[in-house]
Amino acid sequence: xxxxxxxxxxxxxxxxxxxxxxxxxxxxxxxxxxxxxxxxxxxxxxxxxxxxxxxxxxxxxxxxxxxxxxxxxxxxxxxxxxxxxxxxxxxxxxxxxxxxxxxxxxxxxxxxxxxxxxxxxxxxxxxxxxxxxxxxxxxxxxxxxxxxxxxxxxxxxxxxxxxxxxxxxxxxxxxxxxxxxxxxxxxxxxxxxxxxxxxxxxxxxxxxxxxxxxxxxxxxxxxxxxxxxxxxxxxxxxxxxxxxxxxxxxxxxxxxxxxxxxxxxxxxxxxxxxxxxxxxxxxxxxxxxxxxxxxxxxxxxxxxxxxxxxxxxxxxxxxxxxxxxxxxxxxxxxxxx
Amino acid sequence: xxxxxxxxxxxxxxxxxxxxxxxxxxxxxxxxxxxxxxxxxxxxxxxxxxxxxxxxxxxxxxxxxxxxxxxxxxxxxxxxxxxxxxxxxxxxxxxxxxxxxxxxxxxxxxxxxxxxxxxxxxxxxxxxxxxxxxxxxxxxxxxxxxxxxxxxxxxxxxxxxxxxxxxxxxxxxxxxxxxxxxxxxxxxxxxxxxxxxxxxxxxxxxxxxxxxxxxxxxxxxxxxxxxxxxxxxxxxxxxxxxxxxxxxxxxxxxxxxxxxxxxxxxxxxxxxxxxxxxxxxxxxxxxxxxxxxxxxxxxxxxxxxxxxxxxxxxxxxxxxxxxxxxxxxxxxxxxxxxxxxxxxxxxxxxxxxxxxxxxxxxxxxxxxxxxxxxxxxxxxxxxxxxxxxxxxxxxxxxxxxxxxxxxxxxxxxxxxxxxxxxxxxxxxxx
Ligand SMILES: Cc1cc2nc3c(=O)[nH]c(=O)nc-3n(C[C@H](O)[C@H](O)[C@H](O)COP(=O)(O)O)c2cc1C
Numbered sequence: 001x002x003x004x005x006x007x008x009x010x011x012x013x014x015x016x017x018x019x020x021x022x023x024x025x026x027x028x029x030x031x032x033x034x035x036x037x038x039x040x041x042x043x044x045x046x047x048x049x050x051x052x053x054x055x056x057x058x059x060x061x062x063x064x065x066x067x068x069x070x071x072x073x074x075x076x077x078x079x080x081x082x083x084x085x086x087x088x089x090x091x092x093x094x095x096x097x098x099x100x101x102x103x104x105x106x107x108x109x110x111x112x113x114x115x116x117x118x119x120x121x122x123x124x125x126x127x128x129x130x131x132x133x134x135x136x137x138x139x140x141x142x143x144x145x146x147x148x149x150x151x152x153x154x155x156x157x158x159x160x161x162x163x164x165x166x167x168x169x170x171x172x173x174x175x176x177x178x179x180x181x182x183x184x185x186x187x188x189x190x191x192x193x194x195x196x197x198x199x200x201x202x203x204x205x206x207x208x209x210x211x212x213x214x215x216x217x218x219x220x221x222x223x224x225x226x227x228x229x230x231x232x233x234x235x236x237x238x239x240x241x242x243x244x245x246x247x248x249x250x251x252x253x254x255x256x257x258x259x260x261x262x263x264x265x266x267x268x269x270x271x272x273x274x275x276x277x278x279x280x281x282x283x284x285x286x287x288x289x290x291x292x293x294x295x296x297x298x299x300x301x302x303x304x305x306x307x308x309x310x311x312x313x314x315x316x317x318x319x320x321x322x323x324x325x326x327x328x329x330x331x332x333x334x335x336x337x
Numbered sequence: 338x339x340x341x342x343x344x345x346x347x348x349x350x351x352x353x354x355x356x357x358x359x360x361x362x363x364x365x366x367x368x369x370x371x372x373x374x375x376x377x378x379x380x381x382x383x384x385x386x387x388x389x390x391x392x393x394x395x396x397x398x399x400x401x402x403x404x405x406x407x408x409x410x411x412x413x414x415x416x417x418x419x420x421x422x423x424x425x426x427x428x429x430x431x432x433x434x435x436x437x438x439x440x441x442x443x444x445x446x447x448x449x450x451x452x453x454x455x456x457x458x459x460x461x462x463x464x465x466x467x468x469x470x471x472x473x474x475x476x477x478x479x480x481x482x483x484x485x486x487x488x489x490x491x492x493x494x495x496x497x498x499x500x501x502x503x504x505x506x507x508x509x510x511x512x513x514x515x516x517x518x519x520x521x522x523x524x525x526x527x528x529x530x531x532x533x534x535x536x537x538x539x540x541x542x543x544x545x546x547x548x549x550x551x552x553x554x555x556x557x558x559x560x561x562x563x564x565x566x567x568x569x570x571x572x573x574x575x576x577x578x579x580x581x582x583x584x585x586x587x588x589x590x591x592x593x594x595x596x597x598x599x600x601x602x603x604x605x606x607x608x609x610x611x612x613x614x615x616x617x618x619x620x621x622x623x624x625x626x627x628x629x630x631x632x633x634x635x636x637x638x639x640x641x642x643x644x645x646x647x648x649x650x651x652x653x654x655x656x657x658x659x660x661x662x663x664x665x666x667x668x669x670x671x672x673x674x675x676x677x678x679x680x681x682x683x684x685x686x687x688x689x690x691x692x693x694x695x696x697x698x699x700x701x702x703x704x705x706x707x708x709x710x711x712x713x714x715x716x717x718x719x720x721x722x723x724x725x726x727x728x729x730x731x732x733x734x735x736x737x738x739x740x741x742x743x744x745x746x747x748x749x750x751x752x753x754x755x756x757x758x759x760x761x762x763x764x765x766x767x
Binding site (some may be wrong): 002023024025029049050051052053054055057058062063064065066079080081082083084085088091092093095096097098112113115116117118120146151153155157158159160161162163166174176177178179180181183185186281292 | 349357358367372391392393394400401404405406407408409410411413414415417418419420421422436437438440441444445447448449451452453471472473474508518519521522523525527528549617618619620667704754
């Protein structure tokens with residue numbers, strides 16, 4: 001048998017653990033642990049103010065201490081919420097998971113959601129995604145508003161922090177403004193990982209500017225590859241290094257038998273080898289059933305083919321993804337050198 | 338049965354209580370610190386773990402205040418994670434009613450209540466200033482007079498949402514029309530294990546007390562001394578009847594500190610040392626400037642108080658609840674300083690502390706029991722001066738004595754915070 005091919009970069013694998021709503025922590029903890037046993041990079045949990053279910057970020061905060069390595073990516077709504085609170089909560093998820101947090105910004109377009117808040121009417125997706133981009137922007141600034149090492153505990157001068165390493169963000173958006181600095185010190189990853197479903201045009205425009213991971217949907221590897229190229233080109237046009245953008249194909253899956261699991265591995269492997277994407281985000285129809293087969297059937301086959309790693313090489317989600325810790329946009333602003 | 342005491346652990350967030358320079362003081366942010374304090378509190382069979390909130394870094398003379406502990410993670414998220422490493426401990430988050438919306442917050446608290454198996458509590462605070470508002474969409478427009486009407490309507494609305502699912506587990510449409518909120522739709526979370534998360538109120542004005550009497554399950558207060566505590570206790574409890582509530586429906590819990598020693602003298606000495614470290618020379622001048630509203634950096638902290646008067650219009654301090662009329666405070670400080678011959682720093686040390694229980698474990702246990710027996714409190718929110726180990730000694734040395742005296746539980750009697758507090762599950766309305 002020929003030795004398994006060693007790809008230059010390991011394939012990234014993530015799974016959604018949503019499915020029908022559950023109201024007990026146990027359910028989600030079990031799923032995240034299962035995904036962790038399969039050394040998946042991260043799990044996602046969708047959310048919206050309009051569908052039954054618990055607050056996704058709260059669920060994954062509850063899951064964090066019950067897991068060790070798996071990345072945790074809740075959907076976080078940027079419409080009707082406060083950008084300052086959103087950035088604090090995501091940063092805190094990174095603190096309680098010791099660097100395993102991501103977030104997936106989403107918007108609320110319906111009148112029904114607007115009525116839950118009664119604060120302003122529903123707006124077109126384009127406007128709300130413009131706002132979501134501003135939220136992503138201000139979140140990044142707030143995460144950077146404390147430089148690393150701002151806490152000095154300097155006994156001789158009695159100073160707990162070095163205020164020169166704290167920064168006002170003074171952000172003026174179309175619908176909100178934030179003065180800053182953050183209340184939460186800079187999170188372990190610098191910036192938690194931003195995941196955006198780039199299927200529709202409006203979120204795609206946000207993804208090319210702000211996402212570390214863009215999710216795409218495609219019928220075949222060629223279509224996926226084309227989308228990936230488009231996203232990378234547009235990221236480059238925004239002055240970003242496309243090597244810092246991971247594109248994952250988001251696939252619905254339904255696994256009933258071991259044969260289904262092996263079939264999925266073949267499909268993933270083939271798409272990957274044709275350069276469709278850097279990895280896959282799997283959306284199981286029934287997470288409890290499908291994840292078990294995925295972890296015990298699909299994952300070992302991919303590992304055997306040398307496409308998927310067998311252990312976590314690092315501790316943070318950025319390390320799983322091969323992404324460097326985020327640079328701080330203010331770090332040199334205040335220093336005279 | 339002897340009146341039972343309730344105990345809570347305050348994790349000092351942004352504060353000037355923590356002696357951060359102490360070699361035993363560890364991170365205020367790392368999750369491991371939260372785990373340590375929460376597990377210690379649970380080992381001691383405490384009712385709940387408490388986190389305060391601040392939404393903008395304080396400023397002094399136009400610059401970020403840098404002498405005290407600064408920076409804290411977001412409370413609800415930390416408590417969600419702590420639910421994974423504790424089993425019985427109540428989990429209380431301070432969250433402002435001014436800079437949030439009822440639907441979102443009701444959902445977050447209901448989520449925490451589900452994820453913790455019925456241990457969530459919400460300390461409703463009402464800061465309103467434009468300074469904090471600069472971090473938020475609404476800005477700082479809320480009038481001082483409106484903040485409690487908004488808070489009261491906020492809590493009432495949240496309760497409507499918490500009540501909106503049928504016992505069979507299906508959402509029922511809700512519609513709330515009020516002065517501050519007009520919202521409608523369906524709530525996404527079924528009724529949570531406690532029915533309603535426990536509601537705490539912190540705030541001291543007449544409106545604050547009325548709000549507590551009509552709405553809260555617990556009052557968090559600063560009235561720590563026996564006399565002030567009894568007065569506050571009697572006043573707040575007497576307000577309950579007109580809302581159809583019994584005195585035991587609202588627990589009064591002052592925030593207090595404690596210092597333990599092997600002898601009373603040793604404890605007193607330790608306490609004095611802690612106060613000196615909490616109120617450094619720099620901190621003493623800052624505290625003085627916060628009352629006087631003037632730059633007093635030229636004054637000697639070991640010298641006498643300034644003779645000039647406070648500036649009542651001063652904007653010197655931002656992001657802190659005002660301590661009252663600066664002239665009155667200054668007069669009180671001067672009188673104390675003259676009577677006892679105290680320097681600036683000594684005066685600040687004497688006047689700015691909370692109620693502190695100081696002594697041997699036996700003496701502290703006796704003092705706490707006396708406060709509760711004399712109806713100066715129903716229990717205490719303990720504020721340790723070290724993070725995260727500051728509760729270790731209390732749990733190891735004082736709790737067993739309270740248990741021996743029969744004033745504090747030896748085991749949790751139920752899984753929910755309401756069960757620790759002896760509060761019934763609220764009746765579903767509507
Ligand atoms: C014991 C105590 C603790 C408080 N903790 C907080 C807090 O953590 N965050 C906050 O924004 N305000 C806090 N407050 C402020 C109150 O919510 C309120 O704004 C303030 O006491 C003024 O209201 P009042 O006039 O009714 O006293 C606290 C107040 C008290 C008495």
